[in-house]
Amino acid sequence: MVKVEFFGIYRLSYKMSSWEVDAHSISDLLKKLSKKFPVFTYKELKNSVIMVNDVNFLHLKKYKTKLCDGDSVFIMSPASGG
Amino acid sequence: MATKLGAYAGKVLKINLSDQTVSEYPITDDDRKKYLGGKILAARIIYDFIKGPIDPLSEENVIVVSTSPLNGTGSPSSSRFNVSAISPLTGILTSSNCGGTFGLSLKRAGYDAIIITGKSPSLTYLEITENGVKFNDASHLKNMLTGQAQQAIDGKSGKLVIGPAGENLVRYACAVSDDRAAGRGGIGAVMGSKNLKAITAYGVMQQPIYNADKLAKLKKKWTKRLKSHPLTGKQLPMLGTGALLSVMNQKNLLATKNFNTGKFEDFRKISGEEMAEKYLVKNNGCITCPIRCARVVNLDGKNIKGPEVEIMGLMGANILNNDLKKIIEWNYELDELGMDTISTAGTIAFAMELNEKGMWDCGLSFGKVDNITDTLKEIAYNTTEVGKKLAKGARELSKMFGGQEFCMQSKGMELSAYEPRAAVGQGLGYSVANRGGCHLNAGYAVVLEGLGLSVDPYTTRGKAQLAIMFQNLMEGASAGGSCLFTTYAFFPFFLMSKPNSIVTKLVNFLFPYFGPVIKIANKFPDILHLNLTSMLPHPVAITYATGMKYKMGDLMKAGSRGFNLERLINTKLGISQKDDKLPKRLTDEEQIKGDKRTKVPQEKLKRQFYKGRGWDENGMVKLSTLRYLGIDKLDDDPIYTRPLEEQGVVKVIAPKSIRKSIKKHIGS
Known part of the structure; x- marks a missing residue:
């Protein structure tokens, strides 16, 4: 399972600080998130700042970044500096 | 009226606490055009009073509480006022910006600023109204907390009070208006040293607006932009x-x-x-x-x-x-x-x-x-x-x-809470800021280096120029009366709302390379003879409110004038390049062990900053810079030596049609 933590407007909008999901990539995670909690669409979530194990996913493989069991993903508001 | 401009009250008072006298101070419309209001106007006033180092807690110190042209115009986020003095914490100039209602009330009472000199023989509070200034005994307010003191003072007035810390001369005591504080630099202690517990202001005067219709339309658009911007419309209101x-x-x-x-x-x-x-x-x-x-x-x-x-x-x-x-x-x-x-x-x-x-x-x-x-x-x-x-x-x-x-x-x-080894531009700003380790007077480069955008936080490239640009912008916006958060909307929406897009990545990458272009604009802001109203509505609002023809370059130039004027005062007080520094932990020790990028390359950045600012190697403002900014002959023209009548010769800059609109507004 991947541990997802929400920050900024996401945490307030989802009304939860974390969520656990079985996802194999960031793209997969965002799709599952938008389906399970349709507060934000997949397209909207693509504009969030995403950190995988403390590294901005832009420095990895963006939406194709692979996720493994035990990985930590932060999803932060867009206006948090990319 | 002592001003021909819209939005200004047209009167500045000098209040001497020692002999309880009050006189009008001869600020002219030329001063208003050059120094706008707020912290820049305050710096211009204080410049004349300061000849060399003083004991900030002695009666030699001067407090200037100043409003700005946009205060009272209903422009978005425009109720800020400024308090300046020589700081007992730093020994140099401090300016504190505050969002309480005092500034607005002062203007309603008919004053753009008040200058407080001397020292009261006993604890006092000043009551400022359209009819003048009353000196009240404040012994019943002694040692009161700021909330209690505000409650104890009756009336609908705006209030600026100090608490026990100010009375006891804590060097970082602040002054409070409502639940907002003029926080940094020890303004509260300066008030305490003068036995000044509180100032209240009340009035119902409304200043005429140069072009009320256009300002109303602009305010609507400006508000809409702030409300729809990811930072000012979502993040800040929610969190x-x-x-x-x-x-x-x-x-x-x-x-x-x-x-x-x-x-x-x-x-x-x-x-x-x-x-x-x-x-x-x-x-x-x-x-x-x-x-x-x-x-x-x-x-x-x-x-x-x-x-x-x-x-x-x-x-x-x-x-x-x-x-x-x-x-x-x-x-x-x-x-x-x-x-x-x-x-x-x-x-x-x-x-x-x-x-x-x-x-x-x-x-x-x-x-x-x-x-x-x-x-x-x-x-x-x-x-x-x-x-x-x-x-x-x-x-x-x-x-x-x-x-x-x-x-x-x-x-x-x-220093403020931002660790500068992960944002070296912010580190530079802390070291050269006029009031000391202040994140805002620093230029707040950390917004570019991580909090808003993601410009490389470790590169020195372009950082000095970016710091200068944002220092000037914030000085100008602040002197105009706007909250600094309104300058956040300077950044196009997509850069904040789409941080993962190729365009945003490209802008983040290229930003430091804009340095040489920004350098020219910083040195010669007059070339920005245009207005980008959606990004920077401030100069347009100033134009509509006052009648002064303000462009983006004028606002930046006023900002640069303010920053350099503050530096001039500080150099009179003994500041030079030796003082523009951070503690060694930040310049010599890596934040992340083994990563050489994670410390502030202070000397290199400082050299770039001095060149960009037009200062010499010792951190003194060059004569050519002073000349360009029109502040090279201040010593020949102390404001207090001018006769009050001089105000009468200021030319009306509003065209006839606009003057009619002002008259109509006054009439209505």
Whole structure:
């Protein structure tokens, strides 16, 4: 399972600080998130700042970044500096 | 009327507390055009009074409380006013911006600014109305907390008061208006040294607007932009400035354990998100502000003002405290006692490290929170030896006990919560800021380097120019009367709302390379003879409000004039390049061991900054720079030597048709 933590407007909008999901990539995670909690669409979530194990996913493989069991993903508001 | 411009009250008062006399001060419309208002006008006034170093707590010091042209015009986020004086914390100029109602009330009473000199023989409060100034006995307000004192003063007036800390000359005591503070630099102590407990202002005067119709349309558009911007429309209203804390932690920007590192393990427990979920009652804002970044929180059944990100970081991560409730409690207590939250927190963190290193047995330790509440009172009331020493600020402590290399201050002012080794442009700003280690006067480059955009935080390329540009912009916006958060909307929406797009990545990458272009614009702002109304509505609003033809370049030039004028005052007070520095921890020690990028390359950045500013190698403003900014002959023209009649010769700049509109407005 991947541990997802929400920050900024996401945490307030989802009304939860974390969520656990079985996802194999960031793209997969965002799709599952938008389906399970349709507060934000997949397209909207693509504009969030995403950190995988403390590294901005832009420095990895963006939406194709692979996720493994035990990985930590932060999803932060867009206006948090990319 | 003493001004032919719209939006100004047209009158500045000089109040001498020693002999209780009041006179009008001869500010002209030429001054208003050059120095706008707020902190820049205050610097121009103070320049004439300061010949060399003074004891800031003596009656030689001068306090200038100044409003700005946009105050009272209903422009978004435009109720800010300024208080300037020579700081007892730093010994140099300080200017504190405040969002309370006092500024607006002062203007309604018919005054653009007041200059307070001398010292009252006993505790007094000033009552300013359209009819003049009344000197009242304030013995019944003695030692009152700021909230109590405001309640004790009757009436609908705007109030500016000090608490026990100001009366007891704590060097970082602040002045409070409503629940907002003129926080930094010890304005409260200067008021206390003059036996001035409070100032109230009341009036119903409405200044005429040069072009009320156009200003109304602009205000509508401006408000809409602020409300739809990701930062000012969503993040700040929903989470307040506390929203930044989690981001700061992720980017190694959260000062932790007296700036030993930039990450705090327990950041979640002291974050803006935590505050919103557990304590937030509603958001709040200054008059006319659509952003509404202030927090109202519930603490044990009582609704009080919530903390800002700076104290959340400095009284949280920086002292290894993970109890948000304590931070809320201390924040409230500090406002009531009348002490600057940033300097108090920075001084306490330094004392903790001194104690940890065995250099001062003060009883304060990292992670130990049970004695902090008492310590705050000991500082404010000067009741213990430890409290008395802490009341002098971190720099004075380092003179007593050593530890300069980890004393987190610049020019005597404690640094804000942003760890600059992960944002070197911010580090440069801290070292060259006029009031000392202030994140705003620094140019707030950290917004580009991680909090808003993601420009490479470690490169030195272009950083000096970016710092200068944002210093000028913020000086100008502040002097105009706008909250600095309105300058956030300067950045196009997509850069903030689409951080992962190729365009945003490209802009982040290219930003430092714009340095040479920005350098030209910084040196010769006149070339920006245009207005980009959607990005920077401030000069357009000033034009519509006052009738002065302000363009983007004029605002930047006024900002540059202000920054250089403040530097001139500071150089009279002994400041030079030797003082533009950070503690060695930040310049010589890597934040992340083994990563050479993670320290502030201060000397290199400073050289670039001086060149960009038009200063010499010793940090003195060059004559050519002064000449370009029109402040090279100030010594030949002290304002106080001018006859008041001079105001009558100022030319009306409004065309006939517009003058008619002003007349019509006055008539209505």
